Amino acid sequence: MNRYLVTGAGLLVLLGFVCALAVVGSRRSGGDEGRVAASDGGYAPGHREGIDLSAGWLWNGLVRWTTTTDHKDIGILYIVFGTVAAFWGGLDGMMMRLELLTPAADVWSEATYNALFTTHGLTMLIFFVLPVFFGIGNYVLPLLIDADDMAFPRVNAVGFWLLPPALLLVRAGIFFQVGGQVLGFFLPPEEIALLLSVEEVGVGWTLYTPLSATSENPQITTLLLGLHLSGVATTVGAINFIATVVHERGPGITWANLDILSWNLLTTSAIALFAFPLLGSALVMLILDRTFGTAFFAVGNGGPVLWQHLFWFWGHPEVYIIFLPATGLLSTILPKFVGRKLFGFRFVVYSTLGIAVMSFGVWAHHMFVSGVDPRVKASFMAISLAIAVPSAIKTFNWLTTMWDGNVRLTAPMILCVGSIGTFVVGGVTGVFLAAVPIDVVYHGTYYVVGHFHLIVMGIIPYMMMAAGYYWYPLLTGRFYDRRLARFQSWLLVVGTTVTFGTLVVLGLLELPRRYANYPAEFAPLQQVASIGAFLIGMAVLLWLYNMVWSYWHGDPVESGDPWDLKATDQFTREWQWFESRLESRYGMQPTTPDAVRPSATADPDAGSPQFAKGVGSLAENTGRTVAGGLLAGFVGTMLMSGALFAAVAIGVFDTGSFAELAALAGLGDSVALGYTVFLLGGTTTWALLFLALQEYLPGRLRVGTGLAYATVMSLGFMIAFYSGQTGLALVGYVGFALVAHWLYGFGLAVVLEFLELRRTRRL
Amino acid sequence: MSEADEPWVVTYAAPLVGVLLVVVGISAGVLGGYSVVQSELGLCGSPSIHVASEETTAGYVGPDGPSLERLPVENLTDAEAAAFRTALDAPTREASIDGDVEHLAAFRAGVLVTYDGGERYVTLASLNECVGVPPLLFPLGVAAILFGAGGVLTPPLYRRLDAFENAAE
Numbered sequence: 001m002n003r004y005l006v007t008g009a010g011l012l013v014l015l016g017f018v019c020a021l022a023v024v025g026s027r028r029s030g031g032d033e034g035r036v037a038a039s040d041g042g043y044a045p046g047h048r049e050g051i052d053l054s055a056g057w058l059w060n061g062l063v064r065w066t067t068t069t070d071h072k073d074i075g076i077l078y079i080v081f082g083t084v085a086a087f088w089g090g091l092d093g094m095m096m097r098l099e100l101l102t103p104a105a106d107v108w109s110e111a112t113y114n115a116l117f118t119t120h121g122l123t124m125l126i127f128f129v130l131p132v133f134f135g136i137g138n139y140v141l142p143l144l145i146d147a148d149d150m151a152f153p154r155v156n157a158v159g160f161w162l163l164p165p166a167l168l169l170v171r172a173g174i175f176f177q178v179g180g181q182v183l184g185f186f187l188p189p190e191e192i193a194l195l196l197s198v199e200e201v202g203v204g205w206t207l208y209t210p211l212s213a214t215s216e217n218p219q220i221t222t223l224l225l226g227l228h229l230s231g232v233a234t235t236v237g238a239i240n241f242i243a244t245v246v247h248e249r250g251p252g253i254t255w256a257n258l259d260i261l262s263w264n265l266l267t268t269s270a271i272a273l274f275a276f277p278l279l280g281s282a283l284v285m286l287i288l289d290r291t292f293g294t295a296f297f298a299v300g301n302g303g304p305v306l307w308q309h310l311f312w313f314w315g316h317p318e319v320y321i322i323f324l325p326a327t328g329l330l331s332t333i334l335p336k337f338v339g340r341k342l343f344g345f346r347f348v349v350y351s352t353l354g355i356a357v358m359s360f361g362v363w364a365h366h367m368f369v370s371g372v373d374p375r376v377k378a379s380f381m382a383i384s385l386a387i388a389v390p391s392a393i394k395t396f397n398w399l400t401t402m403w404d405g406n407v408r409l410t411a412p413m414i415l416c417v418g419s420i421g422t423f424v425v426g427g428v429t430g431v432f433l434a435a436v437p438i439d440v441v442y443h444g445t446y447y448v449v450g451h452f453h454l455i456v457m458g459i460i461p462y463m464m465m466a467a468g469y470y471w472y473p474l475l476t477g478r479f480y481d482r483r484l485a486r487f488q489s490w491l492l493v494v495g496t497t498v499t500f501g502t503l504v505v506l507g508l509l510e511l512p513r514r515y516a517n518y519p520a521e522f523a524p525l526q527q528v529a530s531i532g533a534f535l536i537g538m539a540v541l542l543w544l545y546n547m548v549w550s551y552w553h554g555d556p557v558e559s560g561d562p563w564d565l566k567a568t569d570q571f572t573r574e575w576q577w578f579e580s581r582l583e584s585r586y587g588m589q590p591t592t593p594d595a596v597r598p599s600a601t602a603d604p605d606a607g608s609p610q611f612a613k614g615v616g617s618l619a620e621n622t623g624r625t626v627a628g629g630l631l632a633g634f635v636g637t638m639l640m641s642g643a644l645f646a647a648v649a650i651g652v653f654d655t656g657s658f659a660e661l662a663a664l665a666g667l668g669d670s671v672a673l674g675y676t677v678f679l680l681g682g683t684t685t686w687a688l689l690f691l692a693l694q695e696y697l698p699g700r701l702r703v704g705t706g707l708a709y710a711t712v713m714s715l716g717f718m719i720a721f722y723s724g725q726t727g728l729a730l731v732g733y734v735g736f737a738l739v740a741h742w743l744y745g746f747g748l749a750v751v752l753e754f755l756e757l758r759r760t761r762r763l
Numbered sequence: 764m765s766e767a768d769e770p771w772v773v774t775y776a777a778p779l780v781g782v783l784l785v786v787v788g789i790s791a792g793v794l795g796g797y798s799v800v801q802s803e804l805g806l807c808g809s810p811s812i813h814v815a816s817e818e819t820t821a822g823y824v825g826p827d828g829p830s831l832e833r834l835p836v837e838n839l840t841d842a843e844a845a846a847f848r849t850a851l852d853a854p855t856r857e858a859s860i861d862g863d864v865e866h867l868a869a870f871r872a873g874v875l876v877t878y879d880g881g882e883r884y885v886t887l888a889s890l891n892e893c894v895g896v897p898p899l900l901f902p903l904g905v906a907a908i909l910f911g912a913g914g915v916l917t918p919p920l921y922r923r924l925d926a927f928e929n930a931a932e
Contacts, residue, residue: 101790106892197854487778534786
């Protein structure tokens with residue numbers, strides 16, 4: 001089967017599906033006349049503009065959409081373009097998973113499979129993700145910062161219009177090859193030799209030299225030119241975002257009250273501004289190597305490792321370029337559906353800025369199996385491990401925002417929660433990969449594929465869809481089908497988890513990645529992964545159907561506050577703009593909620609509680625807090641010791657474990673010294689860790705927090721101090737260990753609370 | 764019917780089972796169906812070879828090159844020789860062997876084929892294997908898709924049924 005024909009047919013079917021929906025929708029739009037719509041799109045309420053397909057209508061539409069400089073229009077163009085690219089690249093992915101249903105390379109050929117994973121990677125990373133985020137940013141950011149438009153509207157349009165030709169250049173191989181096959185029926189081969197010599201690139205999306213420099217396929221050069229053009233477009237867009245945030249903010253919008261999405265888009269643009277020009281330079285060098293014999297990457301000059309350095313100097317910041325806008329959307333959308341403001345706003349911003357800086361110091365972790373000095377690898381390992389910290393700060397803040405919130409499980413919220421889950425698994429598997437010895441083993445396996453897809457699939461498209469659902473009323477004046485959306489969201493989370501969780505397992509079994517064929521014993525797991533991938537495909541099609549169908553048939557919004565954001569004091573600027581438009585255009589009066597529950601307050605009875613005693617207070621009162629923590633830790637450890645000694649007396653706990661602890665600390669085999677180390681640890685390390693983490697732990701009362709903390713700790717204790725107990729002794733050991741830790745947590749919390757009480761009474 | 768009135772089994776469980784059936788059906792149906800038509804259309808079973816350029820070949824025959832078997836073109840089967848000569852002139856230097864393949868192992872390992880006073884390095888480009896699944900997979904896959912579609916359509920069907928019964932009352 002010719003893959004190109006299949007790809008073309010697939011795209012045509014998709015196009016036909018969308019067109020059919022559009023036509024049916026337009027035909028049936030008359031059925032809505034009796035409904036009172038509150039549309040913002042420039043047409044009268046109750047009427048959705050139809051499609052008449054006349055030459056005049058088409059011409060007017062063509063002129064309008066190709067010449068517009070309105071940020072909202074360009075935003076929509078970006079989103080539509082990115083969606084088309086996503087379906088194209090997604091089709092590549094589905095075709096790969098189809099091949100992997102069987103161990104042999106029998107559906108497509110090996111060369112075709114290579115081309116599939118090359119084009120899948122490039123299309124998704126370059127032409128899907130950032131264009132969609134730029135689209136969302138284009139539409140929403142000026143509204144959020146009260147700007148009239150982007151700083152450079154015409155440049156904005158140029159930046160977008162560079163992308164379609166860039167995509168066509170990158171994917172031109174399919175057109176050349178199909179064109180050659182079709183013309184081959186009519187013309188002799190020698191007359192179309194050029195077309196017949198071109199095929200889709202299969203050297204991998206990383207374009208490693210020497211393969212990419214020496215392969216004769218002319219499409220590689222075309223692809224490089226397309227990538228370069230896309231890099232120019234991204235740089236132009238990034239400059240525009242930076243200029244807009246810096247210079248176009250409306251009155252009253254300061255750096256202090258700039259919203260979290262704008263912060264993330266600003267940071268993303270800054271990273272792009274540093275990263276993409278370098279990619280452009282590297283691409284030009286590779287083009288020159290291929291066409292002018294400049295030999296930048298030839299052995300004896302820079303060599304293949306030079307390409308890897310240059311590529312990944314762009315490549316890893318690119319990971320954060322596509323990740324940070326998703327976190328910005330999550331930080332924007334999640335609070336709206338829990339009725340609380342984003343917890344630790346400043347620290348989320350700091351973590352974003354921290355990631356931006358650190359993202360330029362981790363690139364060589366992609367090269368741990370390349371010829372790089374081990375000392376260099378060690379430093380990159382350290383930074384790669386450290387960059388997990390700001391990411392974890394975001395995660396903790398999202399979880400804490402949800403804590404005690406009034407959670408509304410809408411489709412965007414399901415996607416937010418799903419994102420946090422898949423991001424945590426994807427992130428933790430990445431922390432392991434940051435360690436050189438582990439990466440050496442797993443670098444060439446499916447573990448890597450599972451890890452990065454849990455990030456790039458597990459949060460990025462989720463947040464795009466969540467944003468689509470959240471702002472759908474603002475864009476269209478209608479609601480989407482909310483039941484279908486919830487189902488679609490769950491389906492997407494299930495599909496992603498099944499697919500990429502299975503790939504992680506395949507990687508742990510050390511199945512090499514990048515091959516079209518594999519040993520038959522891996523077939524069941526590969527088939528599970530493929531089924532999961534098809535679930536993702538179905539979920540995406542359901543999303544598309546919902547978006548298109550609801551454009552004509554969704555319930556019209558009944559106010560400018562369709563999500564009841566006023567009720568939690570989170571009626572942000574873009575919705576204010578929407579409401580004012582509805583009022584000025586259609587006379588729809590603004591609504592006022594019966595009661596407003598503040599989304600941030602220190603008084604739990606007044607509204608959503610905000611943890612006032614946070615990291616700030618710890619920093620301000622370090623001495624007092626640490627002293628209190630030490631005292632509380634000592635009391636807790638003594639209480640814990642009582643339970644442990646009881647366990648020793650019963651015979652379910654072995655004091656030899658203390659001796660092992662002493663030996664581990666280099667103090668010999670002494671039980672007494674081991675207990676002293678234990679006492680010191682309980683008094684200092686674990687108590688201070690509790691002080692640092694208590695804001696993020698569950699429990700409205702500090703005692704509850706202490707017990708939760710101690711419960712988590714007990715798992716580590718049980719493993720570390722286990723000395724071979726079995727049967728009932730094991731049950732007793734586990735029970736006493738748990739009770740001992742609860743006593744520790746209780747003592748810790750009660751003493752801290754007592755000290756707090758004493759201090760406030762003194763005040 | 765309000766959202767709260769609708770059983771979750773109808774709203775979520777039935778469509779989920781339906782979608783699962785559809786995706787399993789797609790997997791089975793595509794593979795099963797393709798296995799039927801693949802060999803009929805001659806889309807598999809003919810391995811393809813790649814003939815390296817003169818420059819690349821020179822790198823293999825020099826004193827520092829690997830030790831490679833040499834195979835005169837006259838010793839190749841007619842189909843192998845035809846594929847070799849086709850690949851020599853093809854823009855991508857590849858051609859499929861449509862006939863007897865006796866030297867598959869040599870092509871897989873890489874071999875120097877000598878011809879007309881010259882020699883070229885030849886390797887296997889692709890085995891072009893046929894999909895090896897039972898043909899029954901196709902009808903079963905189609906059935907699964909149909910059953911799955913029923914599951915996916917359960918919520919709207921249920922709503923219509925509910926509206927019908929309410930209207931009847």
